[in-house]
Amino acid sequence: MMSTLDPVLMSRILTAVTLFVHIVLATIGVGIPVMLALAEWRGIRTGDKHYILLARRWARGFVITVAVGVVTGTAIGLQLSLLWPTFMKVAGRAIALPLFMETFAFFVEAIFLGIYLYTWDRFKNKYTHLLLLIPVAIGSSASAVFITSLNAFMNQPQGFELVDGVFTNVNPFLAMFNPATPSKVAHVLASAYTTSAAVLASIAAFSLLRRKDHPYFKKALKLCVISTFVFAMTTILIGDFSGKFLAKFQPEKLAAMEWHFDTMTEAPLIYGGVLDENNDIKYALKIPYALSILAGNRPNTEVIGLNEFPEEERPPLMIHYFFDLKVTNGVLLVLIPLMFMLRKRLPGKKPYPTWLLIGIFALGPSAMVAIWLGWFLAEVGRQPWIVRGYMKVAEAATTSPNVGWMLLLFILLYIVLAVSAVKVLSRLFRSKSAEEEIAQLGWDPEGGRGQ
Amino acid sequence: MSYGLTAITVLWTFLFGYLIIASIDFGAGFFSFYSVVTGHENKIHNIIQRYLSPVWEVTNVFLIFFVVGLVGFFPDAAYYYGTALLVPGSLATVLLALRGAYYAYSTYGHHKGHNRLYMGVYGATGLLIPAALSTILAISEGGIIHMDEGKVGISWVNFFMNPYTWSVIVLALVSVLYISAMFLCYYADRAKDRAAFQVVRGYALLWSGPTIAASLLAFFQINRQNPEHFQNMLNMAWMFIASFLCFAAAIYLVYRQKRLGLSFMLVILQFGFAWYGYGRSHLPYILYDQISIYESITSETMAVAMISAFVLGLLVLIPSLVLLLWLFLFNANYVRGQSR
Ligand code: HDD
Ligand code: HEM
Ligand code: HEM
Numbered sequence: 076m077m078s079t080l081d082p083v084l085m086s087r088i089l090t091a092v093t094l095f096v097h098i099v100l101a102t103i104g105v106g107i108p109v110m111l112a113l114a115e116w117r118g119i120r121t122g123d124k125h126y127i128l129l130a131r132r133w134a135r136g137f138v139i140t141v142a143v144g145v146v147t148g149t150a151i152g153l154q155l156s157l158l159w160p161t162f163m164k165v166a167g168r169a170i171a172l173p174l175f176m177e178t179f180a181f182f183v184e185a186i187f188l189g190i191y192l193y194t195w196d197r198f199k200n201k202y203t204h205l206l207l208l209i210p211v212a213i214g215s216s217a218s219a220v221f222i223t224s225l226n227a228f229m230n231q232p233q234g235f236e237l238v239d240g241v242f243t244n245v246n247p248f249l250a251m252f253n254p255a256t257p258s259k260v261a262h263v264l265a266s267a268y269t270t271s272a273a274v275l276a277s278i279a280a281f282s283l284l285r286r287k288d289h290p291y292f293k294k295a296l297k298l299c300v301i302s303t304f305v306f307a308m309t310t311i312l313i314g315d316f317s318g319k320f321l322a323k324f325q326p327e328k329l330a331a332m333e334w335h336f337d338t339m340t341e342a343p344l345i346y347g348g349v350l351d352e353n354n355d356i357k358y359a360l361k362i363p364y365a366l367s368i369l370a371g372n373r374p375n376t377e378v379i380g381l382n383e384f385p386e387e388e389r390p391p392l393m394i395h396y397f398f399d400l401k402v403t404n405g406v407l408l409v410l411i412p413l414m415f416m417l418r419k420r421l422p423g424k425k426p427y428p429t430w431l432l433i434g435i436f437a438l439g440p441s442a443m444v445a446i447w448l449g450w451f452l453a454e455v456g457r458q459p460w461i462v463r464g465y466m467k468v469a470e471a472a473t474t475s476p477n478v479g480w481m482l483l484l485f486i487l488l489y490i491v492l493a494v495s496a497v498k499v500l501s502r503l504f505r506s507k508s509a510e511e512e513i514a515q516l517g518w519d520p521e522g523g524r525g526q
Numbered sequence: 527m528s529y530g531l532t533a534i535t536v537l538w539t540f541l542f543g544y545l546i547i548a549s550i551d552f553g554a555g556f557f558s559f560y561s562v563v564t565g566h567e568n569k570i571h572n573i574i575q576r577y578l579s580p581v582w583e584v585t586n587v588f589l590i591f592f593v594v595g596l597v598g599f600f601p602d603a604a605y606y607y608g609t610a611l612l613v614p615g616s617l618a619t620v621l622l623a624l625r626g627a628y629y630a631y632s633t634y635g636h637h638k639g640h641n642r643l644y645m646g647v648y649g650a651t652g653l654l655i656p657a658a659l660s661t662i663l664a665i666s667e668g669g670i671i672h673m674d675e676g677k678v679g680i681s682w683v684n685f686f687m688n689p690y691t692w693s694v695i696v697l698a699l700v701s702v703l704y705i706s707a708m709f710l711c712y713y714a715d716r717a718k719d720r721a722a723f724q725v726v727r728g729y730a731l732l733w734s735g736p737t738i739a740a741s742l743l744a745f746f747q748i749n750r751q752n753p754e755h756f757q758n759m760l761n762m763a764w765m766f767i768a769s770f771l772c773f774a775a776a777i778y779l780v781y782r783q784k785r786l787g788l789s790f791m792l793v794i795l796q797f798g799f800a801w802y803g804y805g806r807s808h809l810p811y812i813l814y815d816q817i818s819i820y821e822s823i824t825s826e827t828m829a830v831a832m833i834s835a836f837v838l839g840l841l842v843l844i845p846s847l848v849l850l851l852w853l854f855l856f857n858a859n860y861v862r863g864q865s866r
Contacts, residue, residue: 135634138630138634139630139631139634141583141630142583142626142627142629142630142631142634143627143630145583145586145626146586146622146623146624146626146627147623148590149586149589149590149619149622149623149626150619150620150623152590152593152594153593153615153616153618153619154616154619155597156593156597156604156607156608156615157608157611157612157615157616158608158612159608160604160605160606160608160609160678161605163597163601163604163605163608164601164602164604164605165601167597167598167601167604167824168601168824168825168828169828171594171597171598171599171601171824171828171832172598172828172831172832172835174594174597174598175594175595175598175832175835175836176835176839177594178587178590178591178594178595178839179835179839179842179843181587181590182584182587182591182839182842182843182846183842183843183846185583185584185586185587186584186846186847186849186850187846188583189583189584189850189854190849190850190853193853193854194853210846242825243825244825245825245827245828246827247827247828247831248831473608473609473612474609474677474678475609475612475613477612477613478612480613481612481613481616484616484617484620485616485620488620488623488624491624492623492624492627495627495628495631496627496631499631503634
């Protein structure tokens with residue numbers, strides 16, 4: 076029977092499923108406004124209308140993803156209280172502030188996005204319309220900052236005292252600006268911009284792969300791929316800070332994700348591999364000194380091993396794979412754009428070789444997978460804690476016996492939403508191609524300069 | 527004013543904002559669907575779409591604001607309601623999700639004509655969501671959520687067998703249709719769309735009688751459910767009388783087809799008086815007998831921080847909302863469909 080299933084486990088799975096869906100849409104919601112602004116700004120500045128059309132077409136798809144992002148966000152917002160009532164009751168006393176401020180960020184984003192979408196030709200000065208994107212981008216990025224600071228608090232709680240199970244003497248600002256916040260916020264924002272640029276690059280590459288040789292797609296491709304390169308470099312740099320943060324503040328997570336059991340200096344980085352029953356590592360690639368360098372920039376940095384922690388407080392060891400796969404995707408997100416930028420020096424005559432386009436097409440999915448892996452690494456790596464050091468996951472969950480049924484209900488909901496969103500988006504994409512639209516508007520196929 | 531009272535006033539005000547704009551949206555969804563089914567669609571569908579398209583996402587944020595604010599200011603409320611309402615809360619979430627998504631699909635997706643499935647989901651959820659959300663008000667009167675052996679439980683028998691529950695649901699449904707129709711009268715009039723105006727004026731007049739009947743029914747059912755609350759309501763009876771007077775004046779104006787802007791203002795006042803009268807007499811309890819605003823308010827530093835954030839937030843929010851309304855509600859060219 077569904078109702079005899081453990082409510083804690085069911086709550087964890089339901090939270091994971093909802094966030095799995097929400098995070099892709101939220102990530103895109105944070106990054107696309109920036110890409111829209113980039114394209115529209117270029118279009119206005121150079122007078123090349125292709126960029127304006129690019130922004131318009133992206134915006135049409137974007138509303139759909141925003142809509143699903145908003146509804147899944149509403150779901151997680153309500154589920155936090157429905158599934159984790161004890162967590163909200165206890166931790167809410169310390170961390171309600173960023174959650175509350177996030178709603179103002181949503182307001183600003185929602186209001187200006189509504190205005191932006193319905194005022195393409197309404198203002199005489201073209202920059203006025205572009206300016207509307209500033210509050211949209213600030214709103215969505217601010218919501219990421221606030222929610223991430225909440226998540227950072229769960230990893231590095233501070234700014235309160237625990238007296239008889241109640242958080243007292245609360246300092247909301249200390250709680251928000253805890254040691255995990257800077258690297259986490261920066262990494263989340265940079266990865267959101269990377270992913271959005273990569274997804275849009277995939278779309279442009281897909282059109283070129285279908286032998287659409289219009290200059291419009293080439294401009295889109297160049298803009299997106301170069302943006303991906305810049306953002307991905309930034310993400311990886313900040314990811315390195317995240318590693319150093321973990322080494323200092325949350326060593327058990329770093330040790331679990333690296334399968335690093337004994338405290339030592341000159342620690343090697345383990346890539347891939349399997350563990351046998353004695354926790355000996357087999358078939359792995361060992362990069363000497365690399366873990367010490369990741370942890371503290373010097374080969375003789377001491378890295379704390381997992382054996383220092385009591386058995387029941389060690390995170391699951393599978394996060395090792397999440398981390399390795401994510402780093403692999405991160406490297407691809409830099410290498411493939413780099414090859415695109417050097418394409419004129421590559422052997423072969425075609426400026427857009429098919430293999431390169433296929434590689435670029437893979438950027439979007441690869442970035443999304445990196446986002447999932449990154450979050451699963453961060454959240455599963457916090458186990459068994461919900462608020463590290465203060466509250467375990469098992470104490471925080473609802474006691475309601477019906478979570479199993481709700482899990483089923485929400486899985487159904489997400490399947491319906493995902494299938495219908497994909498259908499609507501692909502119809503949108505196909506119904507009027509960019510070339511048709513350019514021809515219809517009577518524009519010069521090259522895009523033209525000036526009026 | 528204590529922090530608890532300030533906080534609940536802020537939250538209650540936002541919930542009132544949600545009540546008004548979401549009712550417009552929910553009712554409009556239903557009328558829109560109804561007009562497609564009955565073949566009147568070309569008369570009213572356009573004005574509904576023009577108004578709803580730019581604002582729907584904002585509506586949702588009002589609800590989120592209330593939930594997040596309630597949990598933040600009164601963490602114990604999160605615990606009681608959260609544990610007890612897992613099933614109805616999840617169902618309401620699913621309905622909200624379907625509604626939001628299918629609205630976006632039918633408005634921004636590319637397809638010819640009206641997709642009946644999308645419109646149907648949109649119309650049906652327009653009635654189911656207010657019904658589901660209104661039951662929380664019924665539960666807040668007490669007697670339904672209880673504590674046993676340290677665990678929060680909910681008694682569904684007490685809930686469903688209770689005439690008060692049903693009177694609140696009926697009131698929510700007819701109010702949604704009434705508020706929405708009254709607003710659309712105003713909007714159609716501004717758009718100078720006579721045909722649409724006649725249709726929605728009919729709806730408005732049709733739903734006015736049931737609204738007042740349902741209000742009275744719910745009013746007297748409170749006496750049975752929670753006599754203490756009822757007595758508090760009688761002590762501030764003038765608020766409910768003022769509400770009724772606003773109702774009468776609003777209907778008169780619509781009937782005479784005059785001053786429709788004023789008429790809709792009166793509708794807002796009608797619900798405002800009733801809403802704050804109900805809320806004030808409900809105090810100090812958020813959940814009758816179990817959670818009071820004085821005992822369950824969060825720590826002082828957090829309350830001060832959140833109220834400060836709220837004031838700063840308003841400084842950003844109010845100008846933005848004014849801009850939105852100015853561009854899409856009070857801009858005659860947009861309303862008439864001359865500019866996009
Ligand atoms: C496009 C996405 C993306 C890419 C390419 C990378 N990351 Fe990342 N990573 C994320 C997206 C992300 C994330 C989804 O944004 C996470 C999840 C939680 C968080 O704070 O950020 C994350 C978490 C995360 C954490 C855990 C932080 C914590 O739990 O506090 C570490 C140590 C790294 N990353 C390190 C890296 C390194 C060394 C990378 C170099 C290749 C890297 N990341 C690339
Ligand atoms: C940023 C604010 C976030 C908050 C407040 C939050 C909150 C929570 C809570 C309460 C749990 C349940 C307790 C647990 O199992 O540890 C959880 C687990 C989880 N979350 Fe987060 N989360 C956040 C971000 C994310 C994101 C963006 C993802 C993206 C996928 C994510 C993925 C997960 C997963 C996979 C679990 C299940 C882990 C497990 O049970 O082993 N989280 N989170
Ligand atoms: C770090 C991870 C997260 C990021 C970056 C993020 C960001 C966003 C963004 C940008 C939106 C707006 C929708 C869009 O533009 O697509 C959104 C919606 C939403 N998110 Fe998330 N979110 C995250 C995790 C969470 C978590 C853990 C919660 C739970 C409290 C949450 C609650 C919400 C809510 C309630 C909405 C809907 C708001 C509305 O009605 O407009 N988000 N999120």
